[in-house]
Amino acid sequence: METRQLLETGMIEEKLEDSGAQEVEYSMTFLDESYMPQIMDLQEIIVQNLSRQDMLQAFSYDFMKEHIGPKGFIMGIFAGKRLVAFRNVYYPDSQDAEWNLGIDIGIPDKELSRVANLQMVCVHPTFRGNALASKMNRHALRLLKEQNTHYHICATVSPYNFWNVRILLKSGFVIRKLKDKYGGKIRYVVYQNLKRPIQFEVETSISARLNDIEEQKKLFSTGLCGVALEQLAGLESAPREDLAGCFNVLFKKLKLDHER
Numbered sequence: 214m215e216t217r218q219l220l221e222t223g224m225i226e227e228k229l230e231d232s233g234a235q236e237v238e239y240s241m242t243f244l245d246e247s248y249m250p251q252i253m254d255l256q257e258i259i260v261q262n263l264s265r266q267d268m269l270q271a272f273s274y275d276f277m278k279e280h281i282g283p284k285g286f287i288m289g290i291f292a293g294k295r296l297v298a299f300r301n302v303y304y305p306d307s308q309d310a311e312w313n314l315g316i317d318i319g320i321p322d323k324e325l326s327r328v329a330n331l332q333m334v335c336v337h338p339t340f341r342g343n344a345l346a347s348k349m350n351r352h353a354l355r356l357l358k359e360q361n362t363h364y365h366i367c368a369t370v371s372p373y374n375f376w377n378v379r380i381l382l383k384s385g386f387v388i389r390k391l392k393d394k395y396g397g398k399i400r401y402v403v404y405q406n407l408k409r410p411i412q413f414e415v416e417t418s419i420s421a422r423l424n425d426i427e428e429q430k431k432l433f434s435t436g437l438c439g440v441a442l443e444q445l446a447g448l449e450s451a452p453r454e455d456l457a458g459c460f461n462v463l464f465k466k467l468k469l470d471h472e473r
């Protein structure tokens with residue numbers, strides 16, 4: 214990956230301590246190993262600011278570094294010289310039961326070498342609200358499509374991470390499963406196929422609360438997929454910390470391959 218290649222530039226808002234904001238220039242590029250200290254510092258700030266500690270699986274220095282090179286790539290967004298956001302993509306080994314999320318959702322063995330994960334995304338708290346995660350997802354998915362080696366794209370996200378669930382659904386993923394990962398942390402496994410867009414049976418759709426884990430598990434076990442979030446009427450002004458209680462997940466039935 215050519216690390217100096219500029220992926221995007223523009224203006225974003227930085228929130229200031231006095232509750233004001235200022236416009237700053239940003240640029241998006243790939244990150245090479247020389248940026249590892251900045252990546253790890255930003256991950257640490259994010260971990261310190263999580264509203265629930267189980268929402269993020271922090272990476273060790275060595276595992277983060279593995280994402281740069283043959284096993285993946287990391288893209289970052291700079292405001293001036295400050296790294297304010299990054300997104301990494303990982304190509305897991307076919308038999309890696311922890312990180313090959315294709316195994317979790319039943320992708321056939323011979324296709325597991327085609328799985329890539331949108332692995333971790335972090336935006337500095339003072340730069341949130343600029344859709345930086347969506348912008349990086351868009352470039353990551355475009356690049357994966359152009360490379361054409363990995364087309365089963367997966368990610369995990371906590372059902373309590375309302376913001377990232379919404380971003381992933383808008384980036385074209387559907388929720389295929391809800392299960393314990395990473396030593397007992399509850400996670401959605403989301404999926405999209407860059408070669409064959411997913412199709413649904415139009416007549417089936419049903420909803421469950423975003424924070425009703427047991428009900429959702431039942432729906433996933435019947436072959437339904439989560440496809441959108443719907444805000445519950447009357448709860449529009451609920452506190453940000455409790456957003457998972459204010460949304461339903463809309464489920465639809467996948468059209469099976471042999472029916473298409």
Ligand SMILES: CC(C)(COP(=O)(O)OP(=O)(O)OC[C@H]1O[C@@H](n2cnc3c(N)ncnc32)[C@H](O)[C@@H]1OP(=O)(O)O)[C@@H](O)C(=O)NCCC(=O)NCCS
Nearest residue numbers: 259332333334335336340341342343344345346347376377
């Ligand atoms: C998920 C994340 C990357 C999204 O950041 P983003 O791209 O800036 O999000 P958006 O621009 O789509 O934000 C839309 C709105 O939600 C708000 N928002 C986003 N993330 C938020 C969070 N974690 N807590 C509270 N509000 C948040 C934004 O401020 C914005 O509000 P506004 O419309 O009033 O300005 C960011 O929340 C984050 O870094 N979270 C911690 C790390 C994480 O959980 N990563 C995912 C798992 S790997």
